[in-house]
Amino acid sequence: MGIKHSNLQYYFAFSFVGLLALRYFNNTYFSIPNYIALSLCSSHDHPNPVASLYPMNATGTLNGTVAIIPISLALARQLIPPQYGILEHAYRALLPSFPQGMYPAVVQALHDHEVQAFGYKIPDFSRTGVEFPFVDMLNDNQTSFKWAPSLLMTSNHDIALKGAMDYGTTTFAAKFEPSCDAYRHVPNATDPGTTFFSAISSDPGAASLSTLFSPTEESPFPLSFFQNFTNQPTFADGKTCDNMIRFFNTSATTSRGIEVVKGTVRAHIPPFDAPHEWKGVYGLRMGTAFVENNYLPCENFRGYDGWESR
Ligand SMILES: *[C@@H]1O[C@H](CO)[C@@H](O)[C@H](O)[C@H]1NC(C)=O
Ligand SMILES: *[C@@H]1O[C@H](CO)[C@@H](O)[C@H](O)[C@H]1NC(C)=O
Ligand SMILES: *[C@@H]1O[C@H](CO)[C@@H](O)[C@H](O)[C@H]1NC(C)=O
Ligand SMILES: *[C@@H]1O[C@H](CO)[C@@H](O)[C@H](O)[C@H]1NC(C)=O
Ligand SMILES: *[C@@H]1O[C@H](CO)[C@@H](O)[C@H](O)[C@H]1NC(C)=O
Ligand SMILES: *[C@@H]1O[C@H](CO)[C@@H](O)[C@H](O)[C@H]1NC(C)=O
Numbered sequence: 001m002g003i004k005h006s007n008l009q010y011y012f013a014f015s016f017v018g019l020l021a022l023r024y025f026n027n028t029y030f031s032i033p034n035y036i037a038l039s040l041c042s043s044h045d046h047p048n049p050v051a052s053l054y055p056m057n058a059t060g061t062l063n064g065t066v067a068i069i070p071i072s073l074a075l076a077r078q079l080i081p082p083q084y085g086i087l088e089h090a091y092r093a094l095l096p097s098f099p100q101g102m103y104p105a106v107v108q109a110l111h112d113h114e115v116q117a118f119g120y121k122i123p124d125f126s127r128t129g130v131e132f133p134f135v136d137m138l139n140d141n142q143t144s145f146k147w148a149p150s151l152l153m154t155s156n157h158d159i160a161l162k163g164a165m166d167y168g169t170t171t172f173a174a175k176f177e178p179s180c181d182a183y184r185h186v187p188n189a190t191d192p193g194t195t196f197f198s199a200i201s202s203d204p205g206a207a208s209l210s211t212l213f214s215p216t217e218e219s220p221f222p223l224s225f226f227q228n229f230t231n232q233p234t235f236a237d238g239k240t241c242d243n244m245i246r247f248f249n250t251s252a253t254t255s256r257g258i259e260v261v262k263g264t265v266r267a268h269i270p271p272f273d274a275p276h277e278w279k280g281v282y283g284l285r286m287g288t289a290f291v292e293n294n295y296l297p298c299e300n301f302r303g304y305d306g307w308e309s310r
Helices: 005-029 034-039 073-079 088-094 158-165 223-230
Strands: 058-072 102-117 125-136 145-147 150-154 170-177 195-201 208-215 241-247 259-268 276-296
Touching (some): 058 195, 058 208, 058 223, 058 259, 073 102, 088 102, 088 125, 102 223, 125 158, 125 195, 150 158, 158 170, 223 276
Parallel strands (some): 150 170
Antiparallel strands (some): 058 102, 058 276, 102 125, 125 145, 125 150, 170 195, 208 259, 241 276, 259 276
16 A cells, blocks of 8 residues: 555544644634635635536536445445345446455545536535445336435535435534545655545534545456446435436546545444444545536436436
8 A cells, every 4th residue: 555554543643633623723713704714715626617518507526536345245235224225236247356245335535616506606515425336226126326325524514514414314514634625645655645535523423534545556446337336316315316427528537537546444424333444445536527416306217327328
């Protein structure tokens, strides 16, 4: 991984202390109005390249890391609500060599940038959580949905928080580090490409997620696999579905390219009932533009096979 374990421990501790200091500072000395705190955010993210193409739709860019966490199928079966099947044949069709008895859970650690519709832009925000793709929510043994039951999300961002809660998502208002970007380089890391990201719920001890990733040569998972599951209609309580269409071919992706990374994810977030650490997980670090169609009947997606086939 190109980074010593002691460094890794140090860095997780460091970013945690940084967050505590920040909270102390904010509470004690200042009371910064939310709108100012949010507008102080100045991001290094690529601008939204699709806003003018789809002015009447919600669009934006997502920058960050998407990683695959192999968990046992037995655990996935315990975590995913029992009324929904798991489309093992669907992920095996894409990943024939995925280990037997295992299931690909997903971590997304993202910064949403220049999110807008009808010319109205909302402030940037961050979000992260563990998601469960290839879920048979219509019980048709065919259409893959992604179950995203919980999220840590930028505190005070009422629009984003409410937007997630309206899906029935268990939403934790959180402080992110870095607060206005997708990730930040770890100073003095053995591999200069090493980056971190961390989120801690404002409600102390309720939830947290942090990542540490370094570039690596190759991934066992092809890009097509990431394209497939990131574009599955997503739900939380199952009452409505979110159709996020992520593009991998706009300047948001091509300007910086797609980096294969490997690293560590630590998460304390439902539906896991205890903190977990996963090491040696593979992911992609990239920017993507998106169009998002919200609060649709999930039934609309029976047989859905990507945006182009609609
Ligand atoms: C993603 O965020 C990183 C860290 O801020 C930045 O260096 C990079 O340019 C961003 N990439 C895109 C495509 O926005
Ligand atoms: C944009 O929004 C319209 C109306 O909701 C929808 O019919 C259309 O499919 C959306 N476009 C894309 C690319 O999703
Ligand atoms: C996603 O993968 C499944 C195979 O498991 C395939 O049937 C489907 O067409 C793919 N969808 C897209 C949009 O690539
Ligand atoms: C679901 O579809 C797969 C692939 O077509 C098939 O192998 C499997 O038997 C089906 N399962 C059920 C319960 O029908
Ligand atoms: C990084 O290296 C510089 C110069 O070698 C040193 O001053 C600094 O304390 C180091 N920072 C960390 C976080 O180790
Ligand atoms: C980019 O990808 C989208 C769907 O993923 C496709 O509809 C569009 O034609 C592609 N654009 C280019 C320029 O290839």
